[in-house]
Amino acid sequence: MTAITSVVFDLDGTLIDSAPDLRTALNRLLAAEGRRPLALAEVVAMIGDGAARLVERAFAATGEPAGATVSELTRRFLALYEPHAADETRPVEGVPEALAALRTAGLRLGICTNKPERATWTVLRALGLADHFTAVVGGDSVPGARKPDPAMVFAVLERLGANPSEAVMVGDSGNDVAAARAAGLPVIVRAGGYTAIPAAALGADRVIDDVADLPAAIAAFGGRTGAGRVS
Numbered sequence: 001m002t003a004i005t006s007v008v009f010d011l012d013g014t015l016i017d018s019a020p021d022l023r024t025a026l027n028r029l030l031a032a033e034g035r036r037p038l039a040l041a042e043v044v045a046m047i048g049d050g051a052a053r054l055v056e057r058a059f060a061a062t063g064e065p066a067g068a069t070v071s072e073l074t075r076r077f078l079a080l081y082e083p084h085a086a087d088e089t090r091p092v093e094g095v096p097e098a099l100a101a102l103r104t105a106g107l108r109l110g111i112c113t114n115k116p117e118r119a120t121w122t123v124l125r126a127l128g129l130a131d132h133f134t135a136v137v138g139g140d141s142v143p144g145a146r147k148p149d150p151a152m153v154f155a156v157l158e159r160l161g162a163n164p165s166e167a168v169m170v171g172d173s174g175n176d177v178a179a180a181r182a183a184g185l186p187v188i189v190r191a192g193g194y195t196a197i198p199a200a201a202l203g204a205d206r207v208i209d210d211v212a213d214l215p216a217a218i219a220a221f222g223g224r225t226g227a228g229r230v231s
Contacts, residue, residue, distance in 0.1 A: 002165045002166050002222060003166060003222045004107070004166055004167065004168050004218060004221050004222045005106075005107060005108060005162055005166045005167070006107060006108040006109070006110065006157065006160045006162035006166060006167040006168075007102060007107055007108070007109050007110070007167065007168055007169075007170060007218060008110050008111075008112050008153060008156050008157070008160075008167055008168070008169045008170070008180075008185065009109065009110065009111050009112070009169075009170050009171070010111075010112060010113055010147075010169075010170065010171035010172060010173070010175075010176045011111055011113035011115055011120060011123075012047055012048070012113065012115060012194060013047065013048075013172040013173065013190075013193030013194030013195070014092070014170060014171050014172040014176070014190050014193055015091060015092055015095050015099075015129070016089055016090065016091055016092060016095070016123060016127065017089060017090055017091075017092060018047075018085070018089045018115075018123065019040055019043050019044045019047060019194070020040065020087075020088035020089065021081065021084055021085055021086065021087055021088050021089045022043055022047065022054065022081065023038060023040055023043040024084065024087070024088070025077055025080040025081035025084065026038055026043060026054070026055070026058050026077065028080050029055070029058070029073065029076055029077050029080060030058060030059075030062055032076075033059075033065050033066075033068070033073075035058075035059065035062035035063050035065075036062050036063075038058060038061065038062070042061060043058075044194055045196060046058060046061075047194045048114065048173050048175055048194055048195070049114055049146060049147075049175070050114035050115070050116075050139040050146050051074050051077060051078055051081075051114075051115070051116055051119075051139065052070055052071070052074045053114075054077075055070060055073050055074045055077050056070055059073070078116065078119065081119065082118065082119050082122055085119055085122050085123045085126065086122070086123050086126030086127055089123060089126075089127070090127070091127055091129065092190070092211055093211065094210060094211035094212045094214075095129070095211050096128070096129065097212070098211045098212065098214045098215060099129065099132040100132070101215050102132075102214075102215060102218070103132055105215070107218075108134055108135075108160045108161070108162060109132050109133050109134065109135075110133060110134065110135035110136065110137070110156040110157075110159060110160050111124075111133055111135070111136040111137065111138075111156070112137050112147065112152050112153055112155075112156045112169070112179070113136075113137070113138055113139065113147075114138070114139035114146045114147055114175070115138055115139060116138045116139055116140045117136055117137065117138030117139075117140055117141045118138070119138070120136050120138050121136060124136070134159070134160060135156050135159035135160045136156075137152050137155045137156045137159070141155060142155050147175040147176065147178075147179045148174075148175045148176075148178035148179040148182060149179065149182075150179055150182035150183035152179065153169065153179050153180065153182075153183035153185065154183060157183075164183055164184040164185055165184070167185050168185055168186050168187070168188060168218055168221050169183075169185045169186070169187045169188070170187070170188045170189075170190065170214065170218075171187065171188075171189060171190070171193075172189060172190050172191075172192075172193020172194055172195055172199070173189075173193060173194060173195040173197075173202070174195065174197060174202055176189070177189065177202045177203050177204050181203075186205045186206075186221050187204045187205055188204060188205065188206045188207070188208060188214070188217050188218070189202050189204035189206070189207050189208070190207075190208055190209075190211060190214075191207055191208065191209045192209070205221075206220070
């Protein structure tokens with residue numbers, strides 16, 4: 001078994017609960033266009049394919065905009081979202097401790113997310129998580145590529161200096177599983193993330209209910225984490 005040296009993480013729903021701030025920005029944009037506000041559960045169901053798709057889905061649910069392009073609306077959404085991207089966003093319980101344990105074990109950590117790269121770094125810095133990561137690839141980092149396109153995973157691995165055979169992916173959705181499979185990585189899914197499909201039905205190699213179990217789950221693939229649970 002090849003030793004695991006690197007971990008590629010999804011962000012929203014896997015490491016952070018970002019839906020409240022995404023909802024606030026969306027609802028401010030919708031209000032400016034005379035549309036109804038979205039409930040939190042509606043926004044959660046829309047997350048996962050990048051900012052433009054999030055905006056598209058918001059207007060599909062509330063009424064198509066008059067005279068504004070998706071590109072323009074997305075620009076306005078990001079202008080509303082990025083300065084407040086960590087107002088209510090918090091790490092998923094146990095994430096800071098798990099990331100610290102993985103880094104202490106010598107693993108290299110990267111992010112592969114459909115969220116724009118600048119917004120990703122903004123959130124990571126605000127939550128005190130940025131120092132754990134040496135590579136971030138967002139939905140605007142690789143021209144024309146968004147998960148489940150494996151080009152994004154390969155871009156993270158290149159920045160980490162890792163091969164697919166020595167990496168594992170951690171996510172919460174079907175996009176994450178599909179991207180990992182296409183790139184040749186084993187994949188762990190965190191249950192309870194942003195997906196309507198039950199975690200057990202996503203086809204991951206392992207499913208964890210508690211982030212504290214992540215180091216042990218990675219160790220099962222040959223990661224240098226020890227077999228213990230983060231406490």
